[in-house]
Amino acid sequence: MGISRRQFLQGGALAGAAIALSGKPGEASVDAPDLRTKGLKATTTICPFCSVGCGLIVHTKDGKVVNAEGDPQHPINQGSLCPKGGALFQIANNENRLQKVKYRAPGSDKWEDKSWDWAMDRIAQRMKETRDKSFKKTEINKKDNKEYVVNRTDGMAFFGGAGLDNEECYLWTKFARAMGVGQLEHQARL
Amino acid sequence: MTNHWIDLKNSDVIFTIGCNPAENHPISFKWIEAALDSGAKLISVDPRYTRTSSKADIYAQIRPGTDIAFLGGMINFALQNNMIHEEYVREYTNATFIVSEQFDFQDGMFCAFDDQEKVYDLKSWAYATGADGKPKRDMGMKDPKCVYQLMKNHYKRYDLDTVCAITGTKKEDYLKVTKAFCGTGRADKSGTILYAMGITQSTHGSQNVRAVALLQMLLGNIGIAGGGVNALRGESNVQGSTDYGLLFHILPGYLKSPEFDNVDLKAYLEKWTPKTKDPKSANWWGNTPKYTVSLLKAWYGENATAENDFCYDYLPKRMGNYSYVKVMEKMGKGELEGLVCMGMNPAVGGPDSVAARNALGKLKWLVTADLWETETSIFWKRPGVDPKSIQTEVFMLPAASSIEKEGSISNSGRWAQWRYAAVHPLADSRSDLHIIDEFYKRVKALYAKQGGAFPEPITKLAWNYGAGHEPDVHLVAKEINGYFTRDMTIVDKDKTLEFKKGDQVPMFKYLQDDGSTVSGCWIYCGSYTKEGNQMARRDASDPTGLGLFPKWSWCWPVNRRIIYNRASVNPAGEPFNPKRPLIAWDLLEKKWKGDVPDGPWPPMKDDKEGKYPFIMLPEGHGRLYALDMKDGPFPEHYEPVESPARNLLSKVQSNPVVKVPKNVSSDTGKFPYVGTTYRVTEHWQAGAMTRSLPWLVELVPDMFVELSETLAKQKGITQGEKVKVTTERGSIEAVALVTSRLKPFNVQGKMVEQVGMPWHFGYAGLATGDSGNVLTPTVGCANTGIPEFKAFLCNIEKGGKAA
Numbered sequence: 007m008g009i010s011r012r013q014f015l016q017g018g019a020l021a022g023a024a025i026a027l028s029g030k031p032g033e034a035s036v037d038a039p040d041l042r043t044k045g046l047k048a049t050t051t052i053c054p055f056c057s058v059g060c061g062l063i064v065h066t067k068d069g070k071v072v073n074a075e076g077d078p079q080h081p082i083n084q085g086s087l088c089p090k091g092g093a094l095f096q097i098a099n100n101e102n103r104l105q106k107v108k109y110r111a112p113g114s115d116k117w118e119d120k121s122w123d124w125a126m127d128r129i130a131q132r133m134k135e136t137r138d139k140s141f142k143k144t145e146i147n148k149k150d151n152k153e154y155v156v157n158r159t160d161g162m163a164f165f166g167g168a169g170l171d172n173e174e175c176y177l178w179t180k181f182a183r184a185m186g187v188g189q190l191e192h193q194a195r196l
Numbered sequence: 197m198t199n200h201w202i203d204l205k206n207s208d209v210i211f212t213i214g215c216n217p218a219e220n221h222p223i224s225f226k227w228i229e230a231a232l233d234s235g236a237k238l239i240s241v242d243p244r245y246t247r248t249s250s251k252a253d254i255y256a257q258i259r260p261g262t263d264i265a266f267l268g269g270m271i272n273f274a275l276q277n278n279m280i281h282e283e284y285v286r287e288y289t290n291a292t293f294i295v296s297e298q299f300d301f302q303d304g305m306f307c308a309f310d311d312q313e314k315v316y317d318l319k320s321w322a323y324a325t326g327a328d329g330k331p332k333r334d335m336g337m338k339d340p341k342c343v344y345q346l347m348k349n350h351y352k353r354y355d356l357d358t359v360c361a362i363t364g365t366k367k368e369d370y371l372k373v374t375k376a377f378c379g380t381g382r383a384d385k386s387g388t389i390l391y392a393m394g395i396t397q398s399t400h401g402s403q404n405v406r407a408v409a410l411l412q413m414l415l416g417n418i419g420i421a422g423g424g425v426n427a428l429r430g431e432s433n434v435q436g437s438t439d440y441g442l443l444f445h446i447l448p449g450y451l452k453s454p455e456f457d458n459v460d461l462k463a464y465l466e467k468w469t470p471k472t473k474d475p476k477s478a479n480w481w482g483n484t485p486k487y488t489v490s491l492l493k494a495w496y497g498e499n500a501t502a503e504n505d506f507c508y509d510y511l512p513k514r515m516g517n518y519s520y521v522k523v524m525e526k527m528g529k530g531e532l533e534g535l536v537c538m539g540m541n542p543a544v545g546g547p548d549s550v551a552a553r554n555a556l557g558k559l560k561w562l563v564t565a566d567l568w569e570t571e572t573s574i575f576w577k578r579p580g581v582d583p584k585s586i587q588t589e590v591f592m593l594p595a596a597s598s599i600e601k602e603g604s605i606s607n608s609g610r611w612a613q614w615r616y617a618a619v620h621p622l623a624d625s626r627s628d629l630h631i632i633d634e635f636y637k638r639v640k641a642l643y644a645k646q647g648g649a650f651p652e653p654i655t656k657l658a659w660n661y662g663a664g665h666e667p668d669v670h671l672v673a674k675e676i677n678g679y680f681t682r683d684m685t686i687v688d689k690d691k692t693l694e695f696k697k698g699d700q701v702p703m704f705k706y707l708q709d710d711g712s713t714v715s716g717c718w719i720y721c722g723s724y725t726k727e728g729n730q731m732a733r734r735d736a737s738d739p740t741g742l743g744l745f746p747k748w749s750w751c752w753p754v755n756r757r758i759i760y761n762r763a764s765v766n767p768a769g770e771p772f773n774p775k776r777p778l779i780a781w782d783l784l785e786k787k788w789k790g791d792v793p794d795g796p797w798p799p800m801k802d803d804k805e806g807k808y809p810f811i812m813l814p815e816g817h818g819r820l821y822a823l824d825m826k827d828g829p830f831p832e833h834y835e836p837v838e839s840p841a842r843n844l845l846s847k848v849q850s851n852p853v854v855k856v857p858k859n860v861s862s863d864t865g866k867f868p869y870v871g872t873t874y875r876v877t878e879h880w881q882a883g884a885m886t887r888s889l890p891w892l893v894e895l896v897p898d899m900f901v902e903l904s905e906t907l908a909k910q911k912g913i914t915q916g917e918k919v920k921v922t923t924e925r926g927s928i929e930a931v932a933l934v935t936s937r938l939k940p941f942n943v944q945g946k947m948v949e950q951v952g953m954p955w956h957f958g959y960a961g962l963a964t965g966d967s968g969n970v971l972t973p974t975v976g977c978a979n980t981g982i983p984e985f986k987a988f989l990c991n992i993e994k995g996g997k998a999a
Contacts, residue, residue: 175440
């Protein structure tokens with residue numbers, strides 16, 4: 007795959023700078039990794055896109071992501087990335103990311119900013135109202151005409167998420183079943 | 197995957213069907229190329245000439261939805277030409293098993309079909325059992341009712357001429373594929389089959405997968421290095437999300453979600469714990485009671501006791517099918533009040549998107565948690581609708597990205613890998629863990645204060661993840677692994693193990709059914725032990741040289757890198773392929789060497805303790821003949837629900853157990869072309885994650901529709917102009933991409949054109965475009981309900997929407 011034009015140009019510029027600083031041209035490499043990431047905090051992560059599970063190193067400075075690149079020690083990708091993995095940097099630095107809780111009232115044509123506290127209280131109320139209203143203690147099976155205890159909430163569904171971490175998936179399923187939600191589904195069904 | 201990504205390098209022949217790894221799993225190609233560098237062959241079978249095809253030694257074109265015909269012909273070829281791995285087939289599969297007298301197959305139908313209900317009576321397909329209660333077997337595989345003979349008989353109809361007339365494949369290409377792949381039936385050769393949604397997104401998707409598995413079992417390719425049945429999963433943690441049971445029919449660790457007639461814990465365990473009378477069968481699911489009780493203890497803690505059935509009563513019981521398309525149908529009828537979408541986008545990702553978007557408008561409330569606005573969260577202001585007419589209350593919660601939180605994800609090869617937070621969540625965003633924690637705590641507070649319908653499952657839930665503002669993810673991971681609830685002494689063979697209350701359980705064989713252990717997901721038991729977080733390991737040593745990397749991260753089950761690996765050795769425990777030994781029995785030390793074996797027992801030949809290799813099945817043998825598939829014990833070819841062809845193998849046109857909805861049409865006058873959907877490297881799934889990243893948008897900015905040069909010429913369509921594509925569900929507009937990658941199929945002597953398109957686009961984000969799924973039908977696989985996205989009928993017209 008090699009390096010992109012943009013990376014090449016960046017690397018080239020940095021390599022030039024390295025030569026200027028050190029005065030020892032023989033030591034400068036094309037993409038001068040030492041200089042580019044010097045003094046930055048490095049954190050390992052795994053790519054959030056496909057399921058190959060490539061490793062990346064995320065470099066941060068003053069609490070901001072300044073670089074993300076393939077982890078050369080990772081046995082699967084050995085430092086290489088596809089275009090999606092290579093774009094991870096833009097997930098962290100992106101003006102389209104949601105910054106605030108948004109609320110759209112019934113029939114409204116716009117979002118309103120809300121606090122987490124307000125939204126979470128209201129969501130909890132909605133969940134409870136729907137659960138209380140649609141909770142089925144028992145259900146009749148049409149085949150044998152008998153009544154069975156089902157303890158199920160039929161008025162709501164929970165969807166997601168293949169993009170969640172394992173620990174998040176676990177709490178999601180635990181919460182869903184405690185709520186009596188049978189209609190728990192996600193991307194694996196598609 | 198039975199195997200894992202790096203293991204691809206160990207293959208002699210890599211067969212890709214219904215997947216395009218060069219495009220959709222690009223880094224996997226590092227290992228495919230490593231195999232090619234060592235002399236392996238790559239086969240690409242696909243409707244389109246893809247990026248993978250361009251690197252393949254052999255390419256064969258296949259009409260969408262005809263995979264069983266293609267694979268069935270290969271099964272026939274292997275059987276007729278005796279290219280199978282005979283010892284493997286005889287010893288490790290159910291080829292030798294005798295089937296009951298009742299079993300029959302006539303003209304496309306298996307026996308015992310209820311025409312009213314459109315279901316088979318699965319009991320009529322049972323094994324014949326002997327006086328000892330064990331299935332009868334014929335080790336010579338000559339009995340006409342043994343699986344081997346039945347299978348041979350079933351697939352002899354899949355001859356070269358018939359198969360190629362169905363699939364549209366050129367005979368010479370078909371033979372090249374078949375000869376190359378069936379050549380791996382030798383003990384010293386390995387062949388892997390890679391597949392993805394091209395196989396699963398079909399009304400007979402599960403049987404497509406089974407056809408792959410049948411071929412691999414016949415060739416002795418399961419359980420070995422460089423072999424396997426390898427599903428290339430599409431999302432970074434769709435393996436984990438499935439493992440954790442985010443599906444209506446399962447609980448964490450593939451335990452079944454209870455059904456209405458599992459009236460108490462005893463009835464549940466009775467129903468779902470398989471039994472065997474054969475002492476040589478490990479019957480691993482026989483441990484179901486231990487895993488179920490440990491799960492209930494993880495959920496209901498001290499409240500769960502033997503006296504109260506460990507709170508089994510608190511679990512919802514299902515009656516019927518709540519799969520994704522059924523839930524959407526119900527939503528469309530206004531029968532649902534609420535929906536929560538955690539990083540899921542049904543307005544783009546499911547079939548028949550227009551119907552899905554309309555269904556969202558029938559909800560009273562909708563909650564989404566995402567990094568971006570998605571088509572789902574802004575469905576109320578989508579093009580062409582008046583927001584005032586939509587009464588749904590919508591909450592859009594900003595979620596933290598993967599590098600702003602800590603936790604694990606499981607890749608396709610089952611490696612659970614730990615991620616760290618590089619930075620704090622952006623602005624006011626929060627991790628999904630934090631969001632779910634808040635949902636729970638606030639709902640619980642309401643029930644504690646106000647009461648309501650059956651509050652106990654909520655108020656008595658064990659939810660102890662620290663005193664901090666957010667849950668401590670390490671405490672969650674430790675609960676998933678599991679710990680002892682009291683001091684325990686366990687005698688394991690010659691060892692006596694002492695555990696203290698609160699100690700992490702080292703591996704799932706120590707889980708108990710009496711409440712003395714907790715484990716939130718038994719298959720992850722061993723991931724977080726007293727030695728620490730195994731998922732965070734970064735030791736890149738590779739002692740076998742096979743690329744197992746046993747100390748890099750952790751993989752389920754019990755860090756076994758290739759599952760069913762007891763099938764890689766002969767019954768004496770000697771590797772079938774001495775060139776690539778995966779495990780081997782050390783006679784002197786009386787133990788296995790290599791990968792973590794599928795159970796500690798000595799080789800199968802050992803009279804006292806030996807076990808069969810397919811440990812998850814009660815009979816211990818791989819199922820060439822299935823007992824629990826809704827649409828038959830053998831995969832049988834049926835046409836997709838929308839098809840330009842009549843079924844050449846029987847009078848049964850499409851899968852007989854699939855109920856066909858109204859808005860499908862096989863009127864080739866109106867819809868003369870085969871439509872199919874696919875993905876591109878530069879975008880991802882429903883697109884929210886990539887259509888908001890400028891670099892990727894620059895690479896692929898527009899929705900496009902791909903068509904052949906011949907169809908373009910016939911329709912007068914030129915590269916880059918707007919076209920309209922229509923199906924029985926709706927129409928979309930897109931840019932025409934005319935390529936030589938698409939070619940028409942020869943369908944029973946008539947050339948039928950195909951039209952392909954990505955499904956990544958929608959009306960939200962930086963790059964927008966019409967959604968491919970506006971066109972796809974809401975009809976799914978008989979066993980899983982996965983929709984038939986990959987094969988439908990459509991028309992294409994010049995001139996875009998105005999056409």
